[in-house]
Every structure is written in C-alpha cells, then in structure tokens.
Amino acid sequence: MELNVHLCASDGELLPDPTRYRHIVGSLVYLGVTHSNISHAVHIQSQFVSAPIQLHYTHLLRVPRYLRGTISRRVFFPHSSSLQLQAYCDTTWASDSSNRRSLSAFCVFLSASLIAWKTKKQTIVSRSSADAELRAMALVTTEVTWLRWLLEDFGVSVSRPTSLFSESIGAISMALDPVKYELSKHVGVDAFYIRAQLQDGIVSPQYVSLEIQLVDLFTKAQTRARHRFYLSKLSVLDPP
Structure with missing residues (x-):
C-alpha cells in the first residue's frame, strides 16, 4: 500500500459493476489465512465491498501484483524451536x-x-x-x-x-x-x-x-525496507 494514503468511501464515483472487486477481495480474504504480509491491505480494501469506487479498485490491484512478485514467499517453521x-x-x-x-x-x-x-x-x-x-x-x-x-x-x-x-x-x-x-x-x-x-x-x-x-x-503501510525487515522478523521468507 502507498504510504500516507487514507482511503474513504466518498472519494469518487461508484464502479458500474463491483462484481470483480468483490471477487478479488473475497479471494484475498481467503488467502490472508496463510499470508500475514497482506493482512493490513486486505482489511482496508474489504471495508469498501458494498460500494467500491475506481480509486479503491486501483489500490486493490496493488495486492495481487505484490503477490505475483513474491509468489515463493512463505511462513517458515523451524523444527528445533521451543514450545513457548x-x-x-x-x-x-x-x-x-x-x-x-x-x-x-x-x-x-x-x-x-x-x-x-x-x-x-x-x-x-x-x-x-x-x-x-x-x-x-x-x-x-x-x-x-x-x-x-x-x-x-x-x-x-x-x-x-x-x-x-x-x-x-x-x-x-x-x-x-x-x-x-x-x-x-x-x-x-x-x-x-x-x-x-x-x-x-x-x-x-x-x-x-x-x-x-x-x-x-x-496496522499501517510501510516503506519497502521496513516491510522486508518485518517479514524477516516474522519468518516470512523466500526459500533458499
């Protein structure tokens, strides 16, 4: 997501057909069960499924574009960790x-x-x-x-x-x-x-x-560097 951009429901004209917007959001909500790195973006976009506008749709497309570029990224679970x-x-x-x-x-x-x-x-x-x-x-x-x-x-x-x-x-x-x-x-x-x-x-x-x-x-959009930093701490990594 872009930094310092706050989407709201009254930013423009409604989409003539919101079906595709709703379909993408629904798919991303399902995908978010295993992809923590899109949690914030999906939460924001899902608030506008009842009446999306073109600006919402433009920002929504950033999420699948990001996923396509990070398709190999996944949560890593080390086998030697303690159970605390x-x-x-x-x-x-x-x-x-x-x-x-x-x-x-x-x-x-x-x-x-x-x-x-x-x-x-x-x-x-x-x-x-x-x-x-x-x-x-x-x-x-x-x-x-x-x-x-x-x-x-x-x-x-x-x-x-x-x-x-x-x-x-x-x-x-x-x-x-x-x-x-x-x-x-x-x-x-x-x-x-x-x-x-x-x-x-x-x-x-x-x-x-x-x-x-x-x-x-x-909770908020991050710079590219901070985004990568948080993913490394969350063990959301690309496999070697």
Missing part, C-alpha cells in the same frame, strides 16, 4: 477518518514460529491512544488464552506466563493496576480482564520499543 508462546499487539488510534475508530492488530509466536495474527477495527471509539492499546491487549489476551488451552489439549505443558509486548506504557500500567485509573472506567472491563489473566499466570505485559514493534506491519 509470545504475543505482540498494537493499535493505530482513531485511524478511520469516517468514524474515528481505532485499528487493532496482534500476532502470536510459538517460539520463533508465527502461528496467529489478526487486523481488526475496534467496535467503539477510543478516547485516547492508551484506551485503544488496552483494547488491543484484551483482544490478544483472549487469543493467547485459547492457544494455551489448545496446547494443553495437545499435551504441551504451558507453565510460564505468555509475554505480551506492547509499546504503550499507559495501557500496560492500566492493565497492571486498573484501580488507580479512575478516569478510565469506560475501559474498566478490558483492564480488569487483563489483570485477572495476569494474576492467573496467563499473560505478562511487557514494554517493547516502537523500532521493533512487529505488529506495525498489520
């Missing part, structure tokens, strides 16, 4: 100009192997970036809890809390002690949910700097 979970979450606050809802994203690793990811618009408007980050933390905590149950069913013992990396110190502070933040009662449920999971040894929120926040790939 770690998760990253991030948010772009009020990124949707039409309703000011924030975009949440997360990715979960089993050791060095990427096994789960998601990009999703939040259902309500967050009043601050910390609120939005806290809701993203609650979203990934739910995913981590389910994955830990799944590993237990497979006979894999998961004793240590799962590291949950976020770049928001405010969200981490609210999760660690939600009682202190009386002005954030509107996000109290998420804060107390994360706190309960922390006390049960499910997750352990930790700070990660913006430079190595891997979930940036799922």
Whole structure:
C-alpha cells in the first residue's frame, strides 16, 4: 500500500459493476489465512465491498501484483524451536477518518514460529491512544488464552506466563493496576480482564520499543525496507 494514503468511501464515483472487486477481495480474504504480509491491505480494501469506487479498485490491484512478485514467499517453521508462546499487539488510534475508530492488530509466536495474527477495527471509539492499546491487549489476551488451552489439549505443558509486548506504557500500567485509573472506567472491563489473566499466570505485559514493534506491519503501510525487515522478523521468507 502507498504510504500516507487514507482511503474513504466518498472519494469518487461508484464502479458500474463491483462484481470483480468483490471477487478479488473475497479471494484475498481467503488467502490472508496463510499470508500475514497482506493482512493490513486486505482489511482496508474489504471495508469498501458494498460500494467500491475506481480509486479503491486501483489500490486493490496493488495486492495481487505484490503477490505475483513474491509468489515463493512463505511462513517458515523451524523444527528445533521451543514450545513457548509470545504475543505482540498494537493499535493505530482513531485511524478511520469516517468514524474515528481505532485499528487493532496482534500476532502470536510459538517460539520463533508465527502461528496467529489478526487486523481488526475496534467496535467503539477510543478516547485516547492508551484506551485503544488496552483494547488491543484484551483482544490478544483472549487469543493467547485459547492457544494455551489448545496446547494443553495437545499435551504441551504451558507453565510460564505468555509475554505480551506492547509499546504503550499507559495501557500496560492500566492493565497492571486498573484501580488507580479512575478516569478510565469506560475501559474498566478490558483492564480488569487483563489483570485477572495476569494474576492467573496467563499473560505478562511487557514494554517493547516502537523500532521493533512487529505488529506495525498489520496496522499501517510501510516503506519497502521496513516491510522486508518485518517479514524477516516474522519468518516470512523466500526459500533458499
């Protein structure tokens, strides 16, 4: 996707026949189950399937063009990795100009192997970036809890809390002690949910700097160099 381009529903005239647009988006949604590198682009384009315009279609064609140029790229799963979970979450606050809802994203690793990811618009408007980050933390905590149950069913013992990396110190502070933040009662449920999971040894929120926040790939467009950097960290590689 192009940098600093924010698509909206009222950028031009509607396509006379949106069938092809919808067909491509539907195919990309299906492909996104195994291609984490198109998650953000597909999320953005899928918001316009009801009434796409020519500009949306022009930007949509960038995705299959990118896939054609990276057809051999795939997720690498090393056989020697340990069976410990770690998760990253991030948010772009009020990124949707039409309703000011924030975009949440997360990715979960089993050791060095990427096994789960998601990009999703939040259902309500967050009043601050910390609120939005806290809701993203609650979203990934739910995913981590389910994955830990799944590993237990497979006979894999998961004793240590799962590291949950976020770049928001405010969200981490609210999760660690939600009682202190009386002005954030509107996000109290998420804060107390994360706190309960922390006390049960499910997750352990930790700070990660913006430079190595891997979930940036799922929340915003990147330069070519940063895109390649994130793919290398996510082990989305071309085979030798």
